[in-house]
Amino acid sequence: MGDTEDGDVILELRDITKAYSGIVALKKADLKLRRGAVNVLVGENGAGKSTMMRIIAGVERPTLGEIWMEGERIHLDSPGDAVRHGIGIVFQELNLFGNMTVAENIFATRELTRGLFGIDHRAQVEKANEFLDRLEAGITADTLVEDLPIGQQQLVEIARAVSLDTRILIMDEPTSALSAAEVDVLFRVIAELKAQGVAIVYISHRLEELMRIGDYITVLKDGQITGHALVRDIDTRWIVRSMIGSDAKDFAREVDHALGDEVVRLEDITLPRAQGGYAVDHVSLSVRKGEILGIYGLMGAGRSELFECIMGRHGHYTGKVFVDGRELQERDTTGRIARGIALIPEDRQREGLVQCLSIAENLSLASLGQFVKFGFHIEPKRERSAIAEAIRNLSIKARNPDFEVTSMSGGNQQKVVIGKALMTGPKVLLMDEPSRGIDVGAKADVFRTMRRLAGEGLAILFSTSDLEEVMALSDRIAVMSNGRLIAVMDRTEATEEAIVTASAEGHKTRRMHA
Amino acid sequence: MTSATQTAAAGPATGGSLLLTLMKLRTFIALFAVIVFFSIFAPNFLSTANMILMSKHATQNAFLAIGMTFVIVTGGIDLSVGSIVGLCGMIAGGLILHGIDLPMGYTVYFNILEVAVIVAIVGIVIGILNGLLITRLNVAPFIATLGTLYVARGMALLYSDGQTLPNLVGRQDLGNTGYAIFGSGTWLGLPVSVWMLIVVALGAAYFARFVPLGRHIFAVGGNERAARMSGIRVDRVKMFVYMFSGFCAALVGLVISSELMAAHPATGTNLELNAIAAAVLGGTSMSGGRGTIGGTIVGAFVIGILSDGLVMMGVSSFWQMVIKGLVIIIAVVVDQAQRKLQARVTLMQMAKQG
Structure with a gap:
């Protein structure tokens, strides 16, 4: 594994323990961050990565343990302390003010002023543009943040962190919304910062990325450090082993089952974009009973929008949706659910769960109509037993279904959203990035469930931006790019190369137009 | 009643520290405290006559607060209820005194029950108006209902040119006597208005727990997307809550004008604020998603008893306002503290169980 003790340590965490009431998120963890290097941190969800970063950023204080910076013990009691020590952070969730311009966001709390004459907006915009150009973001600094797509917002967040001129820069999943080209640019900027002696902390679930840019790697599991090495000495196998304690499980493709008749057919689904062009560009597809169709594409390829059209979220789309050969006349979500379509949205917190309701109430939310007697009275007994069945079927770890849904882990919350969709008794299940934000173990669980449901005769469409996932899970693979359906291939003939090439197709043509 | 309406209550129902239990019961403790306090310091507070008078006053608040609770649970607000009270009282008075003039020279008079139904429909129609403004035209609830607040109050004043409609006894030959029943009638020793409240409250509590639309109210307020x-047909849910709030306000309009046997166009001014205060005191969260009918009713009684008791003690009305305001602020502060404590206790329990 090589000697990992060399290198120039700028910040050291010693024996850090962080206990939240009743739960120990970090147990005596040590971490050394090296100057002029990319320090990679990996681990399953809930392993304690974010807690550790929040401690370094001064958001949380450790219960026990010491923080040393350049041979001196320091205390980080607030985010302000961290900034004073030259620590900057790009959080996983975007922390931008949507109602302000890009420049105002970048210079928030340290506005450029002209003495008593207030904020010098022109200077701010100019400086902000410099940072954005460095990231080749293609954004002008006087646009409002809320007008930008999510990938570009992430770039703004990165630009802000870079502009802080920090000595330690933490990036928590910075590439989750970026296209391949944007990732390349980001990596170039990281290399520049590295050359300037900045210590970069890089957190990501994408192992290829880590292998590409990491220098040192630290693996966390259940709040403890389980591995520390030089990236050049190890391979992805080693990472996975340290992360989950064994070699990667295969994504549950055990039994093959025969496919049935066509259940759902889309014809010419088109959704115009407000800025011109199409978010979904004349897409036609069909899925058979028991089939899993994986839709691969980059962020902004139009996958979510396609699902939303099928679900009746957008009133102004055109095209036809057929279920069991009959065209759907209902254009709203309620009607679509009644006709056997269910969606598991990409953003669990914003569109999947009602946070203040209990686990049970969330599960039965979409299917209350089934338990009704006399047209209005919900029969508690029938509701209870259906909820208990859903919990059992999906092996949701709910100690008490009356607890608030937010008291569960991300993976279990995702299962609640799946359970809610299944309780409506769908024929077609749409899953938008079903593995987003859940850990490896829960992922495998969700994938097994998907295979099982397909085996039971459900038609499943799922979207993902993970190549491995789409290859392992799908019976057929569709590739979308820039709103267009580029290719549909059978799993047996699909290659990773063909998929990646197809996923960039839509962007090429756009550039030619522009 | 509360145990039956804990639909949106947070976290585990059992366990937790003593402090948490006390905080959860704070509205009841407050009710108990004001009753004990005034029975010691206010003369005649515990007399039957006074009790009935106070429950009548509190009833008026409670009706409005029930409607308001549903509205606030969806994340909205209904400022128009006070004005609906005024307008509905005037319409009831007008129907009894003048009937409706038909074009060919006839005048139609309605009996008391018909008057009540028409007035209720007027309240619901104003609710529909609020709902349409909010769902179809995307007007913020605060602004939409502020607008209808002015419109309804103005119409009430226009109806009689600002005059009181006195002496609503009706005429024997027209068959519209007996209007006093809503305000001063009694049945089994309790005022009719209190019986009406019991029916509406039980209905609302049942609705919140056992009817799909009722459950949807909480879901819409918790996370609309x-x-x-x-x-869930979100727009339909919102329409319903404003219609129900308008209906509750119409009932109050009936009760008040019946009690006074006169309709004054300024009746119900500022009642919307009392209703909001009662709902908040009862644990309804202004950000939506949380609230119970039982809590709201206790809240309405705390506010009602507080104001009546202070009057009986001879506290100046200026001080009364100060005290009422402080009580509301304290209620919300305790509510926040409870939520924090609740979260901690839930975490502890999770940790203990594994």
Whole structure:
């Protein structure tokens, strides 16, 4: 594994323990961050990565343990302390003010002023543009943040962190919304910062990325450090082993089952974009009973929008949706659910769960109509037993279904959203990035469930931006790019190369137009 | 009643520290405290006559607060209820005194029950108006209902040119006597208005727990987008809560004008604020998603008893306002503290169980 003790340590965490009431998120963890290097941190969800970063950023204080910076013990009691020590952070969730311009966001709390004459907006915009150009973001600094797509917002967040001129820069999943080209640019900027002696902390679930840019790697599991090495000495196998304690499980493709008749057919689904062009560009597809169709594409390829059209979220789309050969006349979500379509949205917190309701109430939310007697009275007994069945079927770890849904882990919350969709008794299940934000173990669980449901005769469409996932899970693979359906291939003939090439197709043509 | 309406209550129902239990019961403790306090310091407070008078006053608040609770649970607000009270009282008075003039020279008079139904429909129609403004035209609830507040009050004043409609006894030959029943009638020793409240409150509590639309109210307030994606017709839910709030306000208009046997166009001014205060005191969260009918009713009684008791003690009305305001602020502060404590206790329990 090589000697990992060399290198120039700028910040050291010693024996850090962080206990939240009743739960120990970090147990005596040590971490050394090296100057002029990319320090990679990996681990399953809930392993304690974010807690550790929040401690370094001064958001949380450790219960026990010491923080040393350049041979001196320091205390980080607030985010302000961290900034004073030259620590900057790009959080996983975007922390931008949507109602302000890009420049105002970048210079928030340290506005450029002209003495008593207030904020010098022109200077701010100019400086902000410099940072954005460095990231080749293609954004002008006087646009409002809320007008930008999510990938570009992430770039703004990165630009802000870079502009802080920090000595330690933490990036928590910075590439989750970026296209391949944007990732390349980001990596170039990281290399520049590295050359300037900045210590970069890089957190990501994408192992290829880590292998590409990491220098040192630290693996966390259940709040403890389980591995520390030089990236050049190890391979992805080693990472996975340290992360989950064994070699990667295969994504549950055990039994093959025969496919049935066509259940759902889309014809010419088109959704115009407000800025011109199409978010979904004349897409036609069909899925058979028991089939899993994986839709691969980059962020902004139009996958979510396609699902939303099928679900009746957008009133102004055109095209036809057929279920069991009959065209759907209902254009709203309620009607679509009644006709056997269910969606598991990409953003669990914003569109999947009602946070203040209990686990049970969330599960039965979409299917209350089934338990009704006399047209209005919900029969508690029938509701209870259906909820208990859903919990059992999906092996949701709910100690008490009356607890608030937010008291569960991300993976279990995702299962609640799946359970809610299944309780409506769908024929077609749409899953938008079903593995987003859940850990490896829960992922495998969700994938097994998907295979099982397909085996039971459900038609499943799922979207993902993970190549491995789409290859392992799908019976057929569709590739979308820039709103267009580029290719549909059978799993047996699909290659990773063909998929990646197809996923960039839509962007090429756009550039030619522009 | 509260145990039956804990639909949106947070976290585990059992366990937790003593402090948490005390905080959860704070509205009851407050009710108990004001009753004990005034029975010691206010003369005649515990007399039957006074009790009935106070429960009548509190009833008026409670009606409005029940409607308001549903509205606030969806994340909205209904400022128009006070004006609806005034307008509905005037319409009831007008129907009894003048009937409706038909074009060919006839005048139609209605009996008391018909008057009550028409007035209720007027309240619901104003609710529909609020709902349409909010759902179809995307006006913020605060602004939409502020607008209808002015419109309804103005119409009430226009109706009689600002005059009181006195002496609503009706005429024997027209068959519209007996209007006093809503305000001063009694049945089994309790005022009719209190019976009406019991019916509406039980109905609302049942509705919140056992009817799909009632459950949807909480989902819409908790996370509107998720509710929409779950197939809940969000606009329909919102229409319903404003209609129900308008209906509750119409009932109050009936009760007050019947009690006074006169309709004054300024009746019900500022009642919307009392209703909001009662709902908040009863644990309804202004950000939506949380609230119970039982809590709201206790809240309405705390506010009602507080104001009547202070009057009986001879506290100046200026001080009364100060005290009422402080009580509301304290209620919300305790509510926040409870939520924090609740979260901690839930975490502890999770940790203990594994």
